[in-house]
Amino acid sequence: MDPKNIWITFPELLIWFPLIAGLLALVIRKEKTVKTWAILSSLITLMISVASLYYADNGKYFYYNNVSYFWLKNLGSNFTLGLDGMGHLLTALTAVSFPVIFIATFKTNYKNANVFYGLMLLTQSGLMGVFSAMDLLVFYFFWELAVIPVYFLCSRWGGERRIQATFKFFVYTFAGSLLMLAGIIYVYMHTVPAAFADHSFAINAIYSADLSLAEKNWIFWLFFIAFAIKMPVFPFHTWQPDTYEQAPTATTMVLSGIMVKMGVFAVIRWIIPIFPDAVLKFDNIIIGLSVFGMIYASLIAIKQDDLKRFVAYSSIAHIGLMCAAIFTKTEIGLQGVMIQMFSHGINIIGMWIVVDLIEKQTGTRKISELGGIAQKAPVLTIFLVVIALANIALPLTNAFVGEFMMFSGLFKFNMVYTAFALISIILSAVYTLNMVQKVFYGEANTITVKMQEISLNQKLILTLLLVFIFLFGVYPQPLLDLTKDTVTVIITKVTSIK
Amino acid sequence: MSLTEILFWGLSVMALFSAIMVVASKSPVHSILYLIVVFFAISGHYILLNAQFLAIVNIIVYAGAIMVLFLFVVMLMNLNAESEPKKRRVLQFAGLISGGCLFLVLISAISETEQASNMVQMGGGDYGLIKNLGLVLFNNYVIPFEISSVLFLSAMIGAVVIGKKESS
Amino acid sequence: MSNVFQLVWLIPLLPLLGFLINGLGRKQLSKTMAGIIGSGTVFLSFLISVAVFYSVTNGNTYVAHYFDFINITALKIGFDFQIDQLSSIFLLIITGVGFLIHVYSTAYMHDEEPKDFAKYFSFLNLFIFSMLLLVMGANYVIMFIGWEGVGLCSYLLIGYWFKNTNYNIAAKKAFIMNRIGDLGFLLAVFWLITKLGTADYQEVFANVSKLSVTDITGISLLLFVGAMGKSAQIPLYTWLPDAMAGPTPVSALIHAATMVTAGIYMIARSNILYTMAPVTQGVVAIVGLSTAILAATIALKQNDIKKVLAYSTVSQLGYMFLALGVGAYTGAVFHVMTHAFFKALLFLGAGSVIHAMSGEQDIRNMGGLKKYMRVTHITFLLACLAIAGMPPFSGFFSKDEILAAAFERSPLLWGVGVAGAIMTAFYMFRLYAMTFLGKFRGAHEQEHHVHESPKAITIPLIILAILSVIGGWIGIPEIFMHGGHRLEAFLAPVFAQSNALTVKHPLSHSTEYMLMGISVGAALVALIYAWSKFSKYQKTDVEETGLGKVLANKWYVDELYDAIIVKPVQSIAGYLSNIFEKKGIDGFVNGVGKAVNYSSRQIRLLQTGQVGTYVLMMVLGILIFFIIQLFL
């Protein structure tokens, strides 16, 4: 058949299916049913995404991955979706994460579970939209929409300080994205009018917007602050530990596993191509900021006693590296970021699963109160140790490849930064091993004595994650090939103006 | 100094003085009476400007109807000088100052412009006669004229709604 | 012979399999099965290594490409193995000594739970796997993979008895110090990638001329930092003594024979970089030598049998680096080999003793064991002689070669080196004497059950003893026997590039004889003195004083590090997390919220509820607008 008239494309499927599934979930009353439905639908989404990966080659299957219908035509904004390499990568991450999360937290019961799972699925749909939007306005839409359900999830099912924490998170990100909105409009107003239409939000028009150097230099910040808050990069990170601490674990997984990638993704997708000059101008400041943030967060992580805050800060450190690597504008660095986005998602979700298991069983997250779990639950310990080591980028785990490439990209950019950034590698070893030792080794105490070995489905899930960890640790090439084109496009945007 | 000018100044002084008295005088009744004086002075000006119709209407509507209404209300409430509590001095002062400033600003801005020295046609011209006004009113201004009826209707209803005693 | 090369991939794979089987099946497997799997896999790879070894004698190099690890336009890193003389020697050492130690462990760890037993063996196999990866990799990235892998394994094995917090801390220390070294390694690799766009040995060495002097110096120095971490050189050596927390076979395998020599392997591998960077060579030599001396001095006053051996290891490693520093790469590798034999032997012997003394490690509570444990005693003595550099034992040849090479560079280096050798002889025989000679000083029940160790322990001892006696004969210096240095001939292809660059001005035979005489004689004197002094050692509880105290406390280096690094970092972290983060950044963010609230509470007071004020405001507004519009 002629590919031009296929009736639905992968990005559409990836967005609409979770949306509909979520709306259906809202009306299911029975808790068991809604849980199974959530898992089922997320699995279907996963299949869709796998299929889309099969058709990932835009050269051959362009029409399967790109679609556009008229929307706000008079504003020159069409509802344009498209999956390039990066889009494929991140939609795949989203599609993988949700079933994992659902199955891993299967045991946890929520009141009005239907709303909970409905909102989760809506979030998924929003995320898919963010990753496949090829129109700046559409992107902004999904960017906001992905946050709203999360806001409700966190403040409804979170911990005791949830309302303030979540609200801080919301207002913070909202302010950021409003600034971005101002920037978006500004860029839009400077797009070169096409033959018939007025200005346009289409990605190409936006990329080729006619901005003076001075304009680029400060509009850049409007965008960057929004994304920096989402990532988060020092010093915009303070919402994160509180939110992670307060949010229900399933949501925390979404937040840390996928949402933070929104920021990284957005920087690559939008900032670099739109403001290459500004990127060249400010790369030192931002990389400096990120590197400082890495060390800063690592140092703080050493002092954390709450497992969730601990993971939060370690994640800040990792994101800092990604941000820095992006702004090196080197192919190797960006490829590293691509892999790392995926790996970090997998690893940190694994971390959360383990943390959740421990909290569920012992009822505490205080590192100081735990200890000696290794005797009680050796299997859990093994999983945790592997994931933790992957988290500190031990070779043959997925994170190593990413960090290796990012660091060498950073080195290409500037040796001193790299030296400092590597300090945080040492620190990460310090805090991770501290945690492992305090929580798992030593003699079991009164709290941990009742720890039990983990159940089968949890074993399965964690094993799956381990498979990912080692598969892409030993053979990352597929991911690299997937994102190669995107990276080249982005790089040329910068190099062309040098 | 022509007669009209003498009249102009006289009327102006009268108007201003009694206007100030309206604001200044303690007892509401006095204020009302002074206000009526102001209206008369203004009607005088209208006549100077050969707008007889307005002059008459002004006397009838304002000085006649409205002021009487005011007077009536004041009497009804038998308000007298003592009944009004003093406002804080500071506020009064501030009010005075800002009002004065407004006056100065406006005048200084406008009186310098060349527009300000345009001559006003005293007397002469029969635009202000009832006949012409009537013609214009019922040709060009029939729409607003009709519509103002809505205004009166609503005013009437308002008076009723507010004035009527609630049963129960 | 090429078919052997087809099997190269099996060498690391077999131990990996062993790891997987033992690791996953640790609940099911019986101890014997676990032992057999563990040792068997290593033995098989040993056999293959032997075959490989013979097929590289003719000086050829074999590179096997398996798949692309990272392949982007800017950088290609293949998952490649490179088999040449250097790596094949290390293969032999690792698999050979490794196999012996596996066998030894089956007996030594026999009291463990079955599943812990299996766990232990899986870790050992994992270590062998990583170590093989390290030496077989055909580029720095693969080497780094193995490099961190062995670090991980040593972490796991040191912390093997994870219930004991001190052990965990020791393990952590080892891992972190290694990480610090890895930082240097990584930077060097990045540097190479940035300058040459590759990390392949062959390409790098081929294009080394493209690098500026600064580049080479920087890269080689950074690589050396990595070596410092792994091979326990100043300033990163303190983890090694603590690592003795692990089971003794582990200390023998990882912290004596193999892992700690990774640094030497790496520098020998990239010898050309060092030959072209004299500055670095100087640094390496000095660091190596000072480490040798420092460790030796500390070893003089240690009473824990394993601690003494640990410090002696550090100091021997120092010698190897000295060798590398003065460009005697062959010598370094030679010493690695011999050291692997006798130091493994010493540790295993010590292990046997500890085993016999049921966990006692303090030599002050030993003595007179020679009549209880014959084999252990003899083998241990041989090893001591070897490490003390007594001819014709293996240590003599390697150490002598190093000293000679040092003398070529500068007599001073040689002098200090000899001093180190003397101390070595002294503390080794102090150890020997206090352990085996004199009369038993331990508790009675200990004395009753002191016994010779089982076969699985003694046989490896014997084999290693033989090796440490004859191991040196493959490197007999010219003066004794023409063409006696077979090792040098064998390794020649690896160091060809460097040798081409270095001008050799060999010592006259007379000087060489003299040097040997002095060193051996001095060592001998020290040996005899120690023997006579400590063979009749009595337990005294007099406090060490003065220098002795300092030495006994290892020059207070740990305390120093704690004071200048650990404590500051901790306090900074504390400050950041408690003050800066909470009060500073988060304080600011919340401050904005508070400010909004406050200003809201203030502004709303404008709404006085009085018409007068409202109108006044309006009038003021009008005034302002007028002024703006009419006068501005």
Next chain:
Amino acid sequence: MEIKWYIGLAVALFCTGIVGVLTRRNSIIIFMCIELMLNAVNLLLVAFSKMHAASALVQSNPNVVSDAQIFVFFIMVVAAAEVSVGLAIIVMLYRNTHSVDVNFLNRLKN
């Protein structure tokens, strides 16, 4: 007569009205001051109309003048309506509170 004098007079009256609104508390007086303001405007409009009458362009648009006077007429109309409603409100207030002081009721603020 120059128009500026009329402007002066009108604005003066107007401002007097404003001052009254600002300084008095008796709502009836305030209301009266507002009426004063309206009258000032009326006067000004009439004056302007005659000013335009004096200028040449009257010929082009004959009822410029009457426009203004009719406007004044409408202002009076509206004023009358306003007065009826306003007084009604004031009376209602007086009925409930026995006071015509604008600040007497001060429930609504902040």
Next chain:
Amino acid sequence: MNAIILTAVWGVVMMLGGAFIKSKTTPRYLAIGGLAVILIANCMQLNSGLSFFLVDVKGMLQFSSFNLTFINVAFGCTLLFFLLNGRDIEKVGENVSEYFALLFFILCGIAIISTFNSLLMLFIGIEIVSIPLYILTGSDKRNLKSNEAALKYFLMGAFSTGIMLLGIAFLYGGSATGSFFITNIISGNGPMPAMIAAGLVLLLVSMSFKVSAAPFHFWTPDVYDGAPTVFTSFMATVVKSAAFFAFVRLFENTFGNMHQQWQTLVVILIAATLLIGNLTAVFQQSVKRMLAYSSIAQAGFMLFSLFALSNLAKEGLVLYTAAYSLASIGIFAILIKMKDYTIDGFNGLAKQQPLLAITASVFLLSLTGIPLTAGFQSKFYMLMAAVQNGNHFWLVIFAVLCAAISAYYYFRIIQAMFFKENTEDTLLADDITPAFKILLVITSVLIIALGLFPNLLTSWLYF
């Protein structure tokens, strides 16, 4: 023309109806039916220019599709308001049909000020809108708050009328040809004569007063707070929108070509309004008063259309008025049903009345300007217009920051409804009829539909 005349007539009908109909509910149905008819009639005029009354308006009114569309929006919102709050209007006092009559007269005024072409019509129209409002504000006669509000509103309203008249007088005096037609007061775009400038400032001030822009907003919170809530809802939405529409039309047609010379004033207005509105709203405890302040804040955003004065801005204004009116009417309708007007009064509403809570949060999200709601689209249009205008980009930044603050107080209600428990489980809201719920749902659907496809509305504005 249909709209004006029919509303006036229908107002009279309602008034007379009050005299003869004793039933309390009939006026409601009468009003709803009448308004529906009027709406249809206006649509007919919009579609096919068909007017039932052949009146020569002498150019004093102008029935462009733009104006008529706005009338549609205003009347449509009013219809929704009648449907949602009819029952509550009956609760205010006993002369129901009079209230409806007044409301119709107000609509007549609205129709006038959205089509006026001469300052006279503007003046009369505004008075027709204001005078009934004074009455409606005071219609809850026993309630002193209502009285106070009425008095304040009346006095200040009259005062602002005075200001406006002086302005008109100056414009008349300053205009070369001496005319009240807004289009030919100024010719050319040279520097502004002093008299015109004076007139401009005075008109700006009085109109700002009507749309409650700071610093002329002081009456708003008190009046909105004191007035019966139903009428507050009407005042804050339809009337305010109309005032805005008049404001923009007046300034565009009169001073449009001297835009640059008075933009500064608008900038000040916007900044002050946004700041005061948002900041003050943050601290309010009573939802009613908070909404009053929020309406000021929203006015700040609407003023951007005056700042930009482009087609985009005018489309945006209509969209904004629609979005804002829909959301506010909705939230007020829910507020009226609440027992307790403080924010704590909403605690745990999601448990008792999930549908109310959900729709309410839709309205609040729309007011905050979250995408997918009409509120976002309208704010988006406004900001676009402002950026397009090119000057004062900092003002846009400031505006979005203020929008972020606005999230702060709107979400307090959402938090109360969903995440807080009401301590003593009393009934929070009463007489919630199914019809009411359905209407709420329809309203939210409308809001979301406009949020997705603003063209549904904007495409009517020109053809």
